[in-house]
Amino acid sequence: MSVPAVDTVLWYLLGGVGVALSVLGTATLALSVRMRLHQLEREGARPEVRRIVLEALDSEPSLEAVAEELERRDREATIEVLEKYLRQLTGGDRERLREVALKLDLDDRALDLLESPLLHRRLEGLNWVTLLDVKLQEEEIAELVGDDAKVAEAAARYLHQDGRDRKATETLLTTHRQPLSTFAMDTLYQANSGDPTPILDVSRASSAEWQTSKTLQVLKVVEHCSASVPSARVDWISDLSSHSSPEVRAAALRAVRHQGWQTVVRESIDWSSVFSDVAVVRRAGYRTLGEWGDAASLRLLSEYGSQETDDRCRLTAVQALHENGAPRSHAENEGYARTWDWVEALSRAG
Amino acid sequence: MGLGGGALEGGMMYGQLSSVLVAFSWFVLVYFAAVNSTYLVVHAASFAGIARERTENQWNPVYSPDSSPFLPSVAVTVPAYDEQEVIVDNVQSLLNLEYPNHEVVVVNDGSTDETLERLLDEYDLERVESPPPFELSCERVRDVYVSPYLDLTVVDKENGGKSDALNAALEFSDSELFCSVDADSVIERAALLEVVKPFLRDPERTVASGGSVRVANGCEIDDGEVESVALSPLPLVRMQTMEYVRAFLAGRVGLSGLNSLLIISGAFGIFRADVLRDVGGYSTETVTEDMEMVVRIHTTLVDRDRDYRMKFIPQPVVWTQVPEDVASLSNQRRRWYRGLLETLTMHRHAFGRPRYGAVGVFALPFFFVAEALGPLVEGLGYVSVAAAFLLGFVDVGFMLLFLGVAVGVGAVLSWLSVLAEVVGFRRYQSPWEIATLMVYGLLENVVYRQWKAYVAWRGFVDLLRGGSGWLNAERVGFR
Numbered sequence: 001m002s003v004p005a006v007d008t009v010l011w012y013l014l015g016g017v018g019v020a021l022s023v024l025g026t027a028t029l030a031l032s033v034r035m036r037l038h039q040l041e042r043e044g045a046r047p048e049v050r051r052i053v054l055e056a057l058d059s060e061p062s063l064e065a066v067a068e069e070l071e072r073r074d075r076e077a078t079i080e081v082l083e084k085y086l087r088q089l090t091g092g093d094r095e096r097l098r099e100v101a102l103k104l105d106l107d108d109r110a111l112d113l114l115e116s117p118l119l120h121r122r123l124e125g126l127n128w129v130t131l132l133d134v135k136l137q138e139e140e141i142a143e144l145v146g147d148d149a150k151v152a153e154a155a156a157r158y159l160h161q162d163g164r165d166r167k168a169t170e171t172l173l174t175t176h177r178q179p180l181s182t183f184a185m186d187t188l189y190q191a192n193s194g195d196p197t198p199i200l201d202v203s204r205a206s207s208a209e210w211q212t213s214k215t216l217q218v219l220k221v222v223e224h225c226s227a228s229v230p231s232a233r234v235d236w237i238s239d240l241s242s243h244s245s246p247e248v249r250a251a252a253l254r255a256v257r258h259q260g261w262q263t264v265v266r267e268s269i270d271w272s273s274v275f276s277d278v279a280v281v282r283r284a285g286y287r288t289l290g291e292w293g294d295a296a297s298l299r300l301l302s303e304y305g306s307q308e309t310d311d312r313c314r315l316t317a318v319q320a321l322h323e324n325g326a327p328r329s330h331a332e333n334e335g336y337a338r339t340w341d342w343v344e345a346l347s348r349a350g
Numbered sequence: 351m352g353l354g355g356g357a358l359e360g361g362m363m364y365g366q367l368s369s370v371l372v373a374f375s376w377f378v379l380v381y382f383a384a385v386n387s388t389y390l391v392v393h394a395a396s397f398a399g400i401a402r403e404r405t406e407n408q409w410n411p412v413y414s415p416d417s418s419p420f421l422p423s424v425a426v427t428v429p430a431y432d433e434q435e436v437i438v439d440n441v442q443s444l445l446n447l448e449y450p451n452h453e454v455v456v457v458n459d460g461s462t463d464e465t466l467e468r469l470l471d472e473y474d475l476e477r478v479e480s481p482p483p484f485e486l487s488c489e490r491v492r493d494v495y496v497s498p499y500l501d502l503t504v505v506d507k508e509n510g511g512k513s514d515a516l517n518a519a520l521e522f523s524d525s526e527l528f529c530s531v532d533a534d535s536v537i538e539r540a541a542l543l544e545v546v547k548p549f550l551r552d553p554e555r556t557v558a559s560g561g562s563v564r565v566a567n568g569c570e571i572d573d574g575e576v577e578s579v580a581l582s583p584l585p586l587v588r589m590q591t592m593e594y595v596r597a598f599l600a601g602r603v604g605l606s607g608l609n610s611l612l613i614i615s616g617a618f619g620i621f622r623a624d625v626l627r628d629v630g631g632y633s634t635e636t637v638t639e640d641m642e643m644v645v646r647i648h649t650t651l652v653d654r655d656r657d658y659r660m661k662f663i664p665q666p667v668v669w670t671q672v673p674e675d676v677a678s679l680s681n682q683r684r685r686w687y688r689g690l691l692e693t694l695t696m697h698r699h700a701f702g703r704p705r706y707g708a709v710g711v712f713a714l715p716f717f718f719v720a721e722a723l724g725p726l727v728e729g730l731g732y733v734s735v736a737a738a739f740l741l742g743f744v745d746v747g748f749m750l751l752f753l754g755v756a757v758g759v760g761a762v763l764s765w766l767s768v769l770a771e772v773v774g775f776r777r778y779q780s781p782w783e784i785a786t787l788m789v790y791g792l793l794e795n796v797v798y799r800q801w802k803a804y805v806a807w808r809g810f811v812d813l814l815r816g817g818s819g820w821l822n823a824e825r826v827g828f829r
Contacts, residue, residue, distance in 0.1 A: 009379065010751045017758030024762065025788060028769045032784040035772060039779065087412065123409040130412045150409075157412055182550040183411040186418040213554040224419045311484035338483040345480035350496040 045074035049081045056100050057093050067103035079106070086131040098132055107134050114144060119151070126154035130161050138167065149176045153184040165191040169198040174206055179213040188221045196225040200233040207236060212245045219251035231264040238268040249277065250284035260292035275304040282313045290320025298326045306336045318343050371738045378731045385720045386759050393766045396604030400774040403663065415543065415550055416450045422549055424452040424542060425523030425623065426531055429515030433533040434463040436671065438472050440533050443574030445500055449542040453501040455519045460489075460509025469504050473497050487631060488518040512616070513632035513639040520623065520631055528626055530640070532617040535563070535670040536571055544666035545620050548659065555659045557647060558621045560614030561666035562598040564777060565591040569669060576669050579777050581786055586679065589798050590672045592764055592790040599664055599775065600767035606662035610713030614660065616640035618668035636696065638689025645697045648709045664775060680805050687725070687809030694718050725806030732800055757795040764791030
């Protein structure tokens, strides 16, 4: 290998690097100037658009006048500000802004976006049909959803906003098998918080086909649905007490936390097997009993909590007893007494 | 111009020396080309990652995560050792975070200054008059204080180091997610909700995410909030600003895109608390507990056949104070370098093993070759070129040529990350600041980079000597 070749290689490298630096430096500086100017322009337009939009909430200016004024402003800034307020406002204010948006033909824009080959544009379109309550037929939605889980989640939100809660639930739980995002879980919750019949019915029919992670997510949603339901609708949850995953067994206990008033539900739980299970299940058991909070539950809490060997589980049991105003038990082992001392001291300090 | 034709005439010894130096110069050149090519791939992956992130962020689902019952609870934890200058601002910034479901846990790790007293005075904390009823996997806890009005807990314990303090925080928090923040840092108000996004998008599989760390020196910070962003006037700080931009906007984004994320910064990282407990908490065997934790999570979850995700997202930012003097910076970098070597040594079993996916096959070997060996080889390269020059094997022209290429390639990589800043993030908005960053992208390759190679060698020697000190930096407080 000849020595001068090192020099030659370096010269080539230096030339290449020089060209790269010239192009990169020029592009970076030019872009920074251009983007700064664009930013200043947008920042300048936004307060004016915001003022017009907020004035539109008063009944004074006619909607036509507001739309006309907004049409003369930066369209991107107008869309940005309208979207922000349509998300935040409710009732009459939202309805008035929706009408302004319709006068600006944002509904047509939304329908155009739904036709886009780009996923994020279609998702944006679904956002806008949801915000503007644009009517879509179920066939149109089914065609849109196709195989994409994100589109399914956005479509389910649209269906929920449109009052079609059962369809929203089915879209999330039967169309796609993979785990849900938090957005989808929230949609499921919103669609079922008043009446959890759809989620319970669909789950009873389909839960056997789900992966463990999806079962867990649905149980978490059910846990937050506080409306009462007939015990027959939650029997599939009781069946999960023998599931192979401890997380599912724990979530199943938490899922019935609002159904403790039903004797059938309470009697379906074998507490001795719950409290001989692993820690995560025992903690869920203590929490559920604490939330039921009746005399029988507190007796169970005290009985099993005082025998508890795991520090964290014992703490959960004692916290549940303390929150329910239960008296401190006299038959205390040392760990149980220390836990009570801590919980009481924490309560006094905080 | 060239490597010494005339020197070969100087007898056997000279001839052998010359051959060795030529061979070494080729080795350095090939090494240099291989490492920088890989860095270019990482930079390309970062641009792809930024584009993907921008597309994902363009869709903002029609719901409000902060009012959803499924928003995970977060324990934001601060290990603090002698942080009296910054602790109150830091805690205030954490209490101000726009996140409806978070608690703040500060662990005073045996400070010798007034860190604890300042917290007690500022927040009217009440002492819990009973010892905790659970076994603690950390140094002795002296006292626990809670606020009657805020979600704030202060744990006062014997000194045990940062990992030990984080383990204590893990014991005293009951949130689903565990977020570690350095005491010399200020989180942007919306950053916690941003950094949690990977957990919202994929709640079952995501186990960790991290946000960007940027330089707070020079910014205007008031009451725990960054009021305005600006570059520090100090050249040493500007060098570090350029480094942070490159490390986070190019390095971490690119490595995350290649499923090779090995570091989620301890200054702003968030983990599933049950996963942290499950893998045994933070290791006290290394000084870079953040990197070690990420590598251990990778290897443990792969060993358990668990499907998981770790994500770096550059948009949420924590602003951190960087050292303003050479001695403090040297301490910090020696510690980082030593920690890197410790972590790579601890997880050497995963090197090159396809079972560990991109982490085993690419990330760990890349970190070893580029980040661990890189500064050492670079240091040797400088010494050998200087030796060759003194012995007459090389002329000034060759030296300048070599230096020009090294500086140029380094500048290309830095400028690529400045471009990423311009198109993707825009925390530094004025073209003047961008131009300044670019100048420092060039300047850092002269003297600063050589100094870092020297510091890495010192860190290496520290490790060989078995040094384990914390090597603290001087805190100057937010301005």
